[in-house]
Amino acid sequence: MKNCVIGMAFCLLFSCGEKGKNEKKDMTAESESKSMVKFMTLDPGHFHAALVHKKMYGQVDSTTYVFAPEGPEVADFLNKIEAYNTREEAPTHWKVEKFFGDDYVEEMLAEKPGNVMVVAGKNSKKIDYILAAVKAGLNVYADKPLVINKEGFEKLKEAFKIAKENNVLIYDIMTERFESTTMMQKLFSTMPEIFGELVEGSADEPAISKESVHHFFKYVSGQPLVRPAWFFDVEEEGEGIVDVTTHLVDLVQWEAFPGQQIDTTDIEMINARRWPTVLSQDEFEKVTGLGEFPDYLSKDIKDGKLYVYSNGEMTYRIKGKVAKVSVIWNYQAPEGTGDTHYSIMRGTKSNLIIKQGEEEGYKPVLYIEAKDPEGFEGALNQALANKISQQFPGTSAEKISGSQWRITIPDTFKIGHEAHFGQVTENFLKYFEEGELPSWEVPNMITKYYTTIEALQKAKE
Structure with a gap:
């Protein structure tokens, strides 16, 4: 009888212990589930x-x-x-x-x-x-x-x-911050021995310029991209000067003033303009799959063609430096090419130039143009061996003229536009876990959109 009671007590204790463990596991699982991003x-x-x-x-x-x-x-x-x-x-x-x-x-x-x-x-x-x-x-x-x-x-x-x-x-989602050539341009601009400091610039020769060329018809994940018809309605998508330029205005802020808060009072719009890309009915059908223009686009149709105000340009002063941003939309890129980017940062010691033309095989390439070549190559090689190799190991420089070098970044860092979304998302998840963004992100986002909206207003004057 005594053994029976002890056995029952042991079973009860074991049962309670297992129940406690299971409840603890359930609570842990529930807590982990609640802490996950959904x-x-x-x-x-x-x-x-x-x-x-x-x-x-x-x-x-x-x-x-x-x-x-x-x-x-x-x-x-x-x-x-x-x-x-x-x-x-x-x-x-x-x-x-x-x-x-x-x-x-x-x-x-x-x-x-x-x-x-x-x-x-x-x-x-x-x-x-x-x-x-x-x-x-x-x-x-x-x-x-x-x-x-x-x-x-x-x-x-x-x-x-x-x-x-x-x-x-x-x-x-600012994917362009993760493009390796742009990252390299920014990195070199932080080196006084290479770049000096950003010049003030002028409307004719801005301190920093960025231009991107895009195409309505292209391939995404290996398949032809089918765009919805409303994408061509600027009342839904927005004009080019407030759409794609968002990336370029962001890069101006991010590269020229890294880690700094930028207020709307730091922006002075100098000039801005806008112009349309004209699409035929056949081109519209190829990119949307629709055989005719929807009624809501009739306001933008002239002589049977669709006029889309997808192109824009702005020149503005930001914290005393003159910047220029341009976006151009063509219908389709020539065979073997794609969207392109051009950028220049003018420093007191050198210019940092990104080109993406035929000579570069339509892939972005960074060039460094020294203003005084004497002793510059030594400083450049030292920068490559020290600061650059820490972030982009294997990067090299090829001298192509007395004052210009072509920077070659290893292919392992060139992961492509689609993969940048994963990188930005991982960045967001880090901020989510920390419970806050860097102190400069929110004021700079507000200023970024203030800049594009001011440009639109100026272009319509």
């Missing part, structure tokens, strides 16, 4: 929404949620996710929970199955999505541009204020 993609109308999911992230739950109206855009998003999941090399394993309906925004805000809203689509709606998300206590990870007009900019300032109050983040 993506919710809202109304994905641009392929950038899918590129965020081209890889997996250790701190991101493998279940991702999409809230959207039914249609070809969300279908394209889901097809890309499926392609990433089923590819042979490094397949992803996203599980997608879907909600389709006209009340997709309300459903997301009511359910809130995730804690980070990913948004890439109609730029006209984006700021309203962002504002609603931060009011609901959600973090925002958004494709550029966040705003395309003055009314949107006022909402953006309100959104940042509410985000701070609710302790959530708003972060825009």
